[in-house]
Amino acid sequence: MGLNSADTRLLDHYVKRKRTIKRGQVLYHAGEEFSYAYAIRSGSVKTSISTDDGRLQITGFHIPGELLGLNAIDEGRHNCEAVALETTSVCEISVNCFEELAQQIPSVHYEMLRMMSKEIKHNQELMLLLGKKNAEERLATYLLSLSRRFAMRNYSSTQFNLSMSRRDIGSYLGIAEETVCRLFSRFQEEGMITTERRLITLKDIKRLSRIAREFHPAAAARVIPLTLPSHSR
Amino acid sequence: MGLNSADTRLLDHYVKRKRTIKRGQVLYHAGEEFSYAYAIRSGSVKTSISTDDGRLQITGFHIPGELLGLNAIDEGRHNCEAVALETTSVCEISVNCFEELAQQIPSVHYEMLRMMSKEIKHNQELMLLLGKKNAEERLATYLLSLSRRFAMRNYSSTQFNLSMSRRDIGSYLGIAEETVCRLFSRFQEEGMITTERRLITLKDIKRLSRIAREFHPAAAARVIPLTLPSHSR
């Protein structure tokens, strides 16, 4: 959550209840009362919303360390559904606790804002992808964002296991399952990746970046200062 | 913002600076330092993000009463761009003020969370639209959401002026400008709306709702309780 260790200990005092759910099980439904937020300890979770005729859009895949459900604050009930992708362990954090907690630790409020701000930024990037990118760009963007996410947690950025199915990837990226498969095959033919069921190896991140139309960190370093003010934070 | 009147008066104390910008002018750029949030007094604003090769996705149209720029909290700089759709008057609210303000009025923190939660919800609905709906459903959904928004502010829900161009509508909905035009024409042929440049009249909201695959409030009342817990808030 980005709290310091003292705060984390205090947090632990408030957060006692743990819950383990298996692959495919629901953490919370859309429309359900907002009583708890959930911090993921291990495993992974997908969140989705759906039209009333059953089409569903996955809005995010969530991994350990992330906090789920905060966006229910406005309406007092969850507007999306959260389902485990694999056996997943979470901490339930009572909404009431948040109030107490925030009085004890002033930075909690700020951290909540920061997390929601982060989610908004993520959602905006997904909207750009859904609204403006073609299938190839979408999948390349996706692979690179996974790569970055694993790198941040000190896992390999070039080889990882997907916890989600091809169908889930498609649902997240707004393309059909079959298109995901075909693109994986094509990326593999062209030597950019290798796939073996859910194990993905990125072989040519540079080329993937070109397809995704994203910068390499190195290239970005040359560009960002031009649009930034002198001090960044 | 949803504050009570005493709070609003206190808020007014902190918020002094006003700014007027004309159609097409930029309120803030992506990458710009986050120094101010902006409350819209009159006019309207579009926010957008873009790929580095220039395709841009409009993420929202904003009207008086809305607060802009809060999602920059996490990174300390704006990640989207805000441009006026017409002559628009805003209040600049200094980021530093927020800290002071929140100490004076405890509910400010909560209100910020609520507003960001609302934005996330809006963004999720847009993602569903972008990922899963066809062009016809997108435009019908859009017209109905405008209608609801005007109704909430006690304007006519069946006749209103669009402040955004066809191109902007297309960019928001992830479809081409030409497709927007064609659909307006078709909706008109079929008697669901009449258009006269930017003046839109909704003639058959029921049929639009069916196309958008959304419920009428009346119909929703029958259905929601089935998926909700016994008490809703």
Added chain:
DNA sequence: CGGCTTATTGATCCGACTCAACGTTAGTGG
């Protein structure tokens, strides 16, 4: 082992895009 879910590949089709032309409106400057 057997049934079920997941993944892959092929064939076909259509919705929406692109390119293009043209009419209309609003904004600008002389």
Added chain:
DNA sequence: CCACTAACGTTGAGTCGGATCAATAAGCCG
């Protein structure tokens, strides 16, 4: 105030990316 120009809106023709339907293979779990 009018003329000019750029922006906006509309409609048509042709194309194609990705969806859908279908069949089969390959893991996975009880």
